[in-house]
Amino acid sequence: MEPTTDTALFDTALFDTVLVANRGEIACRVIRSLRALGIRSVAVYSDADAGALHVREADVAVRIGPASPAQSYLSIDAILDACQRTGAQAVHPGYGFLSENQAFAQALGDAGLAFIGPSVHALNVMGDKIRSKNHVTDYGVPVVPGIARPGLTDQQLLSAAADVGYPLLIKPSAGGGGKGMHVVEREEDLAGTLPTARRVAASAFGDDTLFLERLILTPRHIEVQILADNHGNVIHLGERECSLQRRHQKVIEEAPSPLLDEATRARIGEAACNAARSVDYSGAGTVEFLVSADAPDEFFFMEMNTRLQVEHPVTEMVTGVDLVQWQVRIAAGEKLTLSQDDVVLTGHAVEARVYAEDPEAEFLPSTGVVSQLAEPHCEGIRVDSSLLRGLEISASYDPMLSKIIAWGSNRTEALNRLDRALADTVVVGVKTNIEYLRLLINDDDVRAGRLDTTMIERKLPGLVFRRLSDEEIAILAAAEAGNSTSEPASFHPVGSPWARRDGWRIGTPRPLTLHLAVSPGDVREVLVQPSGAGYDVRFGEGPARSVSIDRARGAATVDGIRRRAVVERFASTDHHGSTLWYSDAGWSTSVRILNRTERLETQLSRLARAEGAADPEVRSTMPGTVTSVSVADGDTVESGQTLLSVEAMKMEHQLTASVAGTVSIHLQPGDLVKANQIVARIHATETQPDAAGTPE
Template sequence: MFSTVLVANRGEIAVRVIRTLRELGVRSVAVFSDADADARHVREADTAVRIGPAAAAESYLSVERLLDAARRTGAEAVHPGYGFLAENAAFAAACAEAGLAFIGPPASAISLMGDKIRAKETVKAAGVPVVPGSSGSGLSDAELVAAAEEIGMPVLLKPSAGGGGKGMRLVREAGLLGEEIAAARREARSSFGDDTLLVERWVDRPRHIEIQVLADAHGNVVHLGERECSLQRRHQKVIEEAPSVLLTPELRASMGAAAVEAARSCGYVGAGTVEFIVPGGDPSSYYFMEMNTRLQVEHPVTELITGLDLVEQQLRVAAGAELGFGQADVTLTGHAVEARVCAEDPARGFLPSGGMVLALSEPSGGAVRTDSGLLAGVDTGSTYDPMLSKVIVHGPDRATALRMLRGALADTVILGVQTNAGFLRRLLAHPDVVSGNLDTGLVERDLSGLLPDGVPPEVYAAAALLAQASLPHPAPSRNPAGGSGNPGWVNPFGAADGWRLGGTPAWTVRHFRLPGQDPVEVRTRPAGPGSGLATELLVAAGAPARGRIVALSADRLTVELDGVTHQFTYAASPEGTWLGRDADSWHVQDHDPVTASLTGNARGGADTLAAPMPGTVTVVKVAVGDKVAAGQSLLVVEAMKMEHVISAPHSGTVTELDVAPGSTVAMDQVLAVVTPDEDEKEESA
């Protein structure tokens, strides 16, 4: 076994790899960019090396800086995790040239399987069934159109060099092929530096099944069963499970054998995943889709049903050891399900979120496991991938595991950052998910029913009660003239309870605002003499309610509203108060409309263009004084690998431009103002 291993990654996967290294007594070396100086993986490693600024191209994607960090710390091997350089053949080759063991397959296997066209041809020759599609590399637009017409519509356009759904286009009409090919090429070129495309037959309502394989350098290859990865949004997996309810033991053996042959065909060594597309109506007609030459995000579900630590297996294989077990020794026990918790706001179209983690509580122990890169007090930023953590459970059967995962997500508290945890809980309760009737289009078809209905009024009520409780309550003033039999009078003007002379207590009016939403008015007043914190509330135009704080600690709030008790986790910050409940979280911030109208970051109106998410302005296409047309692209904001184009809301003139390329912006920060032309104003009037 190695004595020192460098982990060439960040976030939850770096923390997860470091955990196994610690258990094996292997010294771990973390690397970090300036954006990750206080990150969890940096704190948990035995040694940490700064490798550059926040930009990934100058840090986590820099082969030279990673190799220098390995040299400086005496590392003997490099674990690439997933993402960044994990499937980069040049990086694997550079490690070998530097005398470092690359904990992954040889560069030749990465290169072969990284080219989807060559990969299909290779596994097809080995007898593995592939999706009908185009053959040959470097096809022109005309050749792609001809191949699509021969296959028959609908078809799927795919970049040969990439993955993760980037550049993929589903085309149902032949007349749209030209423009869709052009769009797919642009995105492929931008994402992978290679615009080579292939075209495949589209399988309606497909299921995504992948097989985990392990291979050593001595010719031993086994599979560890399958994972069901059909729950996806925009080709990105959100929930994975093992085993799949679709596969019979016979079909599992058949697909497993095909995956083993695919691995042998490219000379694979290490842990890898062979992905298949499976028609839901005919599971026996499965097709090879691609091979991921790295550890997968969803590897924990396989670990939980097999009892194997896949990172440990990777390390042993890379050190030259044999697997030590055969296919007959692999047993699958129980059912495991994983949910990916991401920094994104489902209510706002899943736009990336971000911010400081003000309070954190993650379930673990027993049948629940959380792989996380989070720490309280650390800013998640908007530079890298939005995935924050993974919550995984292992139960005796599928129904139990689904229920356990919903409960574990409800126990996941990440205050300060909007996440998709509530969305995931609703998805797990979807009737088709519960029954196992899955396909890759399920989430998109039923998305509206999986989104939150809005912020419950009790959230604003709880925030108002919390704000009231935090007001100063000075000690009562007494008349110094009072004697022993006359203690004097209490000064009511020193209390913050809404008291007023000769009448009903006054309403205290507060405005709370969530990012991207209008302010909500909440009025509170004491419910009556001697009521303490018991309060009458009026949230917006709702019916009056009576509420009180039942219990209040440093991070927990229990309130009673009209006889119903609600519990929240909360955290206060200079920006406002975060409250979370049942895996949904909200940021409620005191908001003064008069003051806000005078501050640059809170202005509104049809003329104002604000940042839809925290991020970095990467492109500015206009200047103050420019005439623009309605819908014209003006700026691009990038966050967590997602670009958002900011367009002109109407024709007019750019009268204000508050950012430049490279500017870091907060959510709802004003970027520009477009004043409409006079004729536009008259038309609107």
């Protein structure tokens, strides 16, 4: 059910021009509603986003700085300048970046511009988790037991922890999205975790204030969408279930929650409205609650998000209300024409977040260029996306690429439609979490609605990810052979048979030999020989597979059986081998083609260390920025010891020593690193044999 608004119901003059101070899918989504209202939209963009979809979608686009968010999307001066240059009367902040920034809202007001969001007072009270918890208790809103006071030192937190009780949760007072939260199950672990929590909070939010909360067992994350105007009217639009989280980051959201009954829904909705009334809230906002799966009639306030949420589409799908249009109307002075009795939840909606990340490699962010793209278009499906063919996915920003939302007359139908839509999604050139999402929504517990915020962490070790079969490797090899025949060498005329790389010769063609790195440590030697309209592909001494490729239709035929297959080839930028991508049913993977130089490097690396020994070279698993270095050059380190941390796409990853020895490292915080870059080397400590000649 798409959100709709009857514009004939309104008389108040709206803004002529609205600037969208954001990027990606949320900027595209806001621009879509502005267009429906007949409002001129202004996009802003950094150098990294010059070719982005939101830039193309807007009526006007303004460059605001380089790729670094601090110099572009987080620059209040740059946004104000863009408003002045384009005649914007109001700013929609989306979510993230400046959406909950008090100084930004104040600066807009001082410049005579409307902030499409709540007042500075509401931002101030609700933007701090400690202040907001203490504030809403006076309005009858239940809160989780804990200690929440400004300026608490580590020693004060340690002293108060016993009264809070274990397990407990360390939370940063500023920020959101689960970043910087740490679970502590034992008293002896708290002292060592607090410094890390402070450092992450300071780095992410510029504020290292922490507080403690009791960890609710089998917790479910339920949030309530509210709308409030500037005339004292406050309503809620039902709740969303956001319990499927990984590292406190939401993955799947749905509306309504399968947990709550009508009586609890009314009570939690009223509590959310009271929280909004406590700060004279206006606009769209979300009040988040923690509910124990064992006691679903009890709920505890966690925080209020004073902005649009990533998961707002599921509410729009079940209510038919366009939240962005209402944000604009309220900011322009409109009264709500909806009463609480007018809000009816119809059917069920589920949203899946598509990220540029590799679930099999601890969800490390992925970068690349989108070479092939297909997004689903079918009944009950909505796609909020910023994807474009040819788009470069940068390490500078959040890794979320799109959201796929499915509506159904009931929960089962919505989940089935979402699964089909994910299977129909093709994103080639960057690793995504689509396969992981399909595994998740087809889990028996998820299907039954037995959810909690720790479920994914428990389920993840048991998830079986798809691997390339021999048949699929044969398809890739045949596709590469087809690519190879079309690449003339520079010293032969174009079209000359001597310029072909398919092993052409008088008589029987010579097979093309490929070395495919299917996964780390798994290099397959494949022989490919032209045969009729296709190729015979052989692994070692095994039987040949007959393969033909139909690129135009995204299909391949193997031994007479036709199957879907999207294959794409990327040339190397580092003078090493190229990369082949394979996609099918929402799943994609890449295979490295090793050339002679790369094979030689691999062989020499193996010769330099004992058989089976760990690689002494420590490489960055992703492009990013060094956030901390834990050792100095020349230090003695143990195997498994943390050497440094690298952050990209709002995720921090620790790199550790693979062996014990002396470390060689020359990086410092703020340095940029590339994917697969050597960041440290360990000169292994030689193990001395004991008296019996056996290594200790």
